[in-house]
Amino acid sequence: MTQYSSGSSSSSSSSNDFKDRGDRRTLEQKLMVAVRIRPLAQNENGTRSLHAVKNKMVMLEDQESDKQKRVAPRQYLYDIVFGEDSTQEEVYEGTTKNLAQDILNGYNATVFAYGATGSGKTYTMVGTSSNPGIMVRALNDIFLAAKKLPDDAKFTVTMSYMEIYNENIRDLLNPSLGYLDLRDDTRGRNIQVSGLTEISTNSTEEVMQLLHRGNKARTVEPTAANKTSSRSHALLSVTVRQSSRSTQDSDKCLHTKIKQGRLFMIDLAGSERAKQTKNKGKRLQEGAHINRSLLALGNCINALSGGARYVNYRDSKLTRLLKEALSGNCRTVMIVHVSPASAHRDESKNTLMYADRANKISNKVEQNVLDVSYLHVAQYRDVISDLKSEISRLRNKMKSDIPKRAESEEKMPDNTHGNDFRSLREKIVFAFKEQMRLRRKLMELDSHLLGLNIAAEQQHSIISHWESKNNRVYGKTRDSDTDRPGTDYQVDEIDDVDLLKDDLEDDAAVQQAWTELTEITRERERCTEMRIVAEKELEICRKRSAKLEDELPSRINSDEERELLALMLRVHELEADKMMLQSERLVKQHELRRRELLLLRYDRQRQISDEIITRQRRIMEDGRMALPADLQNLYALYQQEIQAATYVDSNLGDLAVSPTVSSLSRGRLPPISSRLSYNLSSDLRLASSSTDSDWDSPLPPIHEPQEEVEHVMGPVVQPLISPAALFPPISAANSRNYDKKLRRTVSDDSINSMRFAHNGNGRYNASGTKTDDREPGS
Template sequence: MTPETPSSSGSDTSRPPIRNAEERLMVAVRIRPLKADEATRSLHAVDKKNIVILEDDRNDVLRQKRGVDKQYSFDVVFGEDSTQEEVYAVTTRDLIKDVLNGLRPGSNYLEDLLGDVPLATVRLFEGCGCNMMVLHLTMPFRYNATVFAYGPTGAGKTHTMVGDRSQPGIMIRALNDLFETVKNNEEEYSVTMSYLEIYNEQIRDLLNPSSGYLELREDSRGRNIQVAGLSGDINDLHGRVINERSEFLFLEIVMQLLQKGNKARTIEPTAMNNTSSRSHALLSVTVRHSIPVDKKDHLRMRILAGSERANKTKNRGKRLQEGAHINRSLLALGNCINALSGGARYVNYRDSKLTRLLKEALSGNCRTVMIAHVSPSSTQKDESRNTLIYADRANNITNKIERNVFDVSYQVTQYQTVITELRDEISRLQTKMKEERPRSADVNRLNAEERSSEVRNLREQIVETFKTQMKLRRKLMEIDSHLLGLGMEAERQHVIISHWESRSNKLYKNSINESRARTQQSIRRRKIVTADGFRSAGNEQDETSDGESEGEAAVQQAWTELADIEREQERWSELRTHIEQKLEICRQRGVTLEDKLPSLLSSDDEREILALMCKVHELEADKMALQSERLVRQHELRRRDLIILRYDRQRQLCEEIITRQRQILEEARFKLPSDLQELYQMYQQEIHAATYTDLGLSQLSSTPDKLPPISKIYSDPIFRRNGTGDSDASGLSPPSSAESGEDGLPIINDSSVDRVMGQPVSRPGMGMKLPPLPPSPPVRLNESGSNRL
C-alpha cells in the first residue's frame, strides 16, 4: 500500500551549519529496538528520512482514512540499529563544534582579550518517566545551540542523551568535546556544577536538598532564566579538573555529582518503565576562565519528564497527581509548539516552569535540534503517533538567530568610531617616535640595564592599558547594542499592545492607563499562586484566568514585559555611564604612559619596540575594520535569506489556496475559462522548470511540496481507471471524464493533496490567520468503495 506523506519537511540528512537569520528547527526521529516482550510492531523506518506507521485497521471499511499507512518525513530518521555515535555525529557534533569554536586558542583574539567571558555551561535536563531532555550551549557574541530529546516514557530519551558507560549518550559526548576544546587552552579554568529538580512545579536543589524550594527568575526580557539560591557556585570543581589535563577526572567528577544528585531525586517505577522519575531535573556544568566572569554561556542538557496516560502507567493517587503535573508541563510545551508552528504572534511560555526554561530553545536566539523518540511496539502506537505529529508540527518552528541581527548600520558606526580612535592613537605613537631625542640628563640618569627594564615595564603597562581600553570599548559596544535591542523590544511590545487594543476597538493612547492598570492587577493575581503551582480558587482568579481573551492576555503580558524592559534600560544606561567613566580614566592613563616613552628611548631598538606597538594597534584597527565589513556582508546574506523564507511561506500559502480552490471548483463541476486553464499550464511549466533546476529530473516525481503539475495528476497512477491495465495498488479510483467534467479539472483527493504538497502551512484552527475558507468537500465513496472527493 502506498503510504500517505503528511509532511514535507525532509531535506538533507547532514544538515549544513546554520547560518540563516531564521532557521527551522532540525527534527530527527529515533526508533528504539523492539524488546523481547513486545510481539508486534506498529512502525518502521522506511529510509534515512522517512518513517511509516502501520495501520492495522485498514480493512475496516467504515474507517477508510485510518486504513492507510501514514508516512512522515523528517530531517533524519534513526532506525532501530542506529548507534550512539551516529546519532551524536548527525544531530549534535557540528552544532557543538560550531558554538564551541570560539574557545579554540587564537580563534578570537579580542574575546580572549576580554578575559571575563564564561566559557560554557553544559546542562542536562532529565527525568525518568520523562518526555524530554535538552542540551543547550550559549556563547557570548554567538548564537546558542540546543538539542532536546522528546518522546513518551520508555522510548529511549535517556539512552540517547545519557546512555551508559559502554554506550555514552549525547550529553557525555558533548561534555567530552567541551573538555577537548578547553584542555588545549593554556589558561586556567574553573568548573562549577549545579543540579536541580522540578517536581510538581516546585524547584529543589538536588545537591543541597535541604535548602527547600527555590524560585525561578528571569530577566526583563524573559530570557536569562535563573534559579535563585541554587548551590552551583558552592560545588566548585575548581580549575584543577581541567588544569590537570585529566579528561577522565573531569567526566568522572561530573558523573559522580550526577549520581549524588540522582539519589535525591523523586524516582518511582511506573508500569511502563521501572526507573521512571517523576520530575524534571536540570544539571548544569559551567566552565569559566578563572578570572571572575559576569556573563553566562550555557551548554545545557535537559531531560524532561514524560507524558503518559494514567491507564497505561497504572498510576494512582500521588503518582496520578505527579503525572498531571508532568503532563501539564508537556501540555504547555505542546501549546507552545502549536503556537510557534502556526506562526502565532503571541506564545505563552509562562504556563509552566518547563516552558519558561525552554523558551530560549524554542523561540530565542538558538539553533535547535529536536530528537523525537518512538517505540516500535504496537502497544505504544498512539503515543508514537502523537510524538510524530508533534515532531511534524515542530518542523514549522523557525528559530530566530538574533546574534548581530540588531541594527547593523548602528553597529558599523560603532566599529568605525573605535577604528578612528585606534588610528588616532597610532598616529600619536608615531609622532612620539619622531619627537625630540631623549634628553641626555634622562638617559644618563639611569644605567643601561635599569633603563631597559624601565622601558620594558612601561611597554607592558601600555599594552595592558591598551587591552583594557579595547575591552571597555567592546563592552560599550555591547551595551549599546543591548540598549538598542531593548529599544526594539519595547517597540515590539507597543506594537503588540496597539494591535490587540485596536482589534478590540480601543484607542491605544487613551487606554494606556487602563491597560497598565489591568496589567498591574494581573501581576498581583499571578503572585497568588498556590504551593502546588495551580492558581488559588478564588472567584476573581477564575474570572481572569478563564475569562480572559487571548488578546487581553497578550496585552497584559506586553505591559509586564514593557515595564521590565524599562527597568532594564535604566540599569544598562547606568552601567554604560560607569563603563564610559572607566574608559576615560584608562585613556588618560594610556596618554600619560605614552608621554613617558620618548624620554626613555635612546636606541633604535627601543624605537623599534615602539614601532611594533604601533603595528599591533594598526592590526587591531584593521581587524575591527574587517569585522565591520563581515558584519555588513552577514547582514546582507541574512536579509536575503529572510526574503527567500518569506517568499517561500507565501508560495506555500498560495499553493494551499490554489489547491483548495481547485477542490471547490471541481466539487462544483465548474467549467474552467480557457485563460485560467492557460494560467494553470503556465504555472505547471514554472513549477516544472523550478523543480528541474533545483533538484534534477530524477527527483521531479517525488518533490513533495510543490503543487502537482496538472497534467501530471492525469498521468499519476492513482488517477488512472481500474481496468485500464494499471491496477491501482492504493485502491483509489481515477475520475471518469464525466466525473471530472469536460474541461477536466483533475480530481484531487485529500490523500493525494497531502502526499504531493505535504502538510499545509496551517490548517484552519491551528492559529494561522487566513481568509475564511469554505468547509472541506464531503468525502464520498465510489463504486469500488474508495474515498474520493
C-alpha cells in the first residue's frame, strides 16, 4: 500500500520564509509555475500567436478582430518561461534539479505537466531515449547525489508508477493487477493506493528499466491532434529514505535519524476539444473522463488561489492524489505547456489563465526528519519494504524464462509435474509464512525493547527526583555509592524519630526503583539475545526462499498455475500491508509514550523553577530589596502569562478592568496565584505572603501549595499520566504524608499506566497484564 500523505519540500528560492523548528525546517512555499512553449510542428502553418519574453513573460498576440480595435497584446508573468528553442536540460535545471537534492534532505515535492493535447507534456516529462525528460534526469540525479552520502547512511529508493485511465487506477509496473483502489480516511487524508507495486532498488539501471517498462504499459492512442496521445494521467513516485545511526547514549540506545522525501512526477493527459481531436466512441469517452478530472483540478486551483476555506478534492481520483501537492506539506512545480500556433490560440489562452491562477497558491512545507532516539524503530519500515521486494521479485520470476519452462514441460510426465509444482508452491508458501513470523517477532521484540527503554527512563526520573528531594530538604550528604541500591544515607543531625522513619521510607522507594531498573536491564538483555537468534533464523529462511525463487520459472507450466501463484502473491501482499499498518500503530504508540515522558520532565522542571522563584522572593521580601526594572518587567510578563492561562482555564467572563494594568500603574505587581481574586490584592498579600511585615512588597504574593499539586503557572497540558503520580510538589509544606501517598502511586500507577506490568517471574510485558511467560512474537 502506498501512502500519499504528509510530504514536504524545500526551495532554493531566497524569497521563501524558512523557520527552524528544532531539527525540522518549515517554509512558506509558493507553487512554482513554469511555462514551456513547444516548437511549431511541421503541419502547423507557421503563424504564431504567442512567444516568450525574457524568460519570465508570455506575450499573447491579439486575434485579428482585436488588432483592428488596437487592443494591446496580453502579457502573462510566471516564475520562469521556456521558449520554443529551450532544451530538455534547461527545462529540467530550471524546474526540477533542485528538487532532487531537496528529496535527499527529507522534503517532498511534486512536478506536474499540464496543457492541452499535443502541447508537449510527455516530451517534457518522459522525453525520448536520445533526449530524456524530467523523470529520467531526476532519478539519475537522485542516485548521483546518493552516492555522495556518507558511508554509514543507509539509503533506499522506492518507486511506483501508476496511471489514472477513465477514473481507474492501474499499476504501470504490474498492469496485470487490474484496477486498484484508492483509500483515504474520513477526512481525506492518508491517501493510499492499495496493492500498488513499490519496487525498492539502489540501481540506476534497474530504475531506468522499470520506467521504460511503465511507459510501454501506458495507454497511448493516436488522435487527430497527436499521433501518440496519452489517454491517461501517469504518476511516478520516487521515495528516498535515508537513515543514519549516530551516537549511543548511556542507555545504549541507538539514535537513528530518518529522512524521507518523495518526488511525485506527473504527466497529465491533455485537455481536449472533441472538435479538434475528432474523437468518437471510446476516444470520446476517454476525452470526457480526462476533461472531467482536469476540470476538478481547475476547480481546486481556483478555490485555492482565491483563498477558499473549503476545497473539494473529492471530485476525481486525480485531485484526491494531488491534494498534498496542492495544499499540503509539499513543494510543487507546475509546468504548463502551450503550442505557439495561431490555430491553438484559444486553448493556449485558457491554459495561460489557468497557470496564472495557480501562481497564487502557496503551501507550508516541512522537512520530514524523524529523530528516532530508541532502538530499531527505523527497522519497521525496512521490514515491510523487504517483504514487498520479496513479493515483487517472485512476481518477476513468474514472468521470466518462459522458454525454459517449455523445455522442462517436454521432459516431464503430467502428474509428476503437477506434484512437483504443488510441492514447490507449498514450500514457497511455508517459507513466506516463516519469514512473516520471524519479521513479526523481530518487530514485536523491537517494540518491547522500546517500551523497556521508556520504563527505564521513568525509573531513572523517579530515582533522581527522590534523591534530589532528600538532599535538598534535609541537607543530607550522600556517599559516593548512593547511585546503587542498598546504599545508606549519611544523616548529619536527626532529632526527630518521625523524620528518620520517613527518610527510610524514601530510601525504600529509591531502592524499589533500583530493583525495577535491574529487572528492566535483565529483561532488555534477554530480548536482545532473542533478537539476535531471530535475525539469524531469518537470514537462513531468506536464503531458502531465494533458492526456491530460482526454481520457480522452470516449474510453471500453465496459465492456471501462474494465476494461482499470482493469487498467492496477492495474499502475501495483503499480509505485508496489514503488517505495515500494525507497525505504524506501534510507532505512534511509542511516540505517545515518549511525549508523555517529556511532559513529565517539563512539569518537573517547572515545579523546580516555581520553587526557586518562591524562595528567591522570600529572600527579597525579608531583606526589603528593591526590584530592578528589568526583573519587574519579567514579573509583569510572567503575570500576563498566568492571567492568559487563567482566562482560558476558568472562562473568567469579566476582565474589563485588568488587574495587571491597574496594579502596575500603582508600581506594584498583582498576585501570582491564578486562584486568587484580583480586586483583593492587599488582603491576599497578607494571607499568602511569607512575612508578617507591613512593607508594601513589589512582588506578587507567594502561593502556598495545597494537598494536590497546584499549577502556579495556570493550567498545564495534562499528560496521560498525571505528573502528580510521579513527582510531588517540592514546596509542599506538609509534604511528608503526601510523599508517602505518592510513593505508592509511583510504584503502582505510573508503571501500570505505562502499561508495563511486572509479572511473577520478574519479566515485563508490553500488554500491561500479568499474563503468561510467552516470548514476544511467539
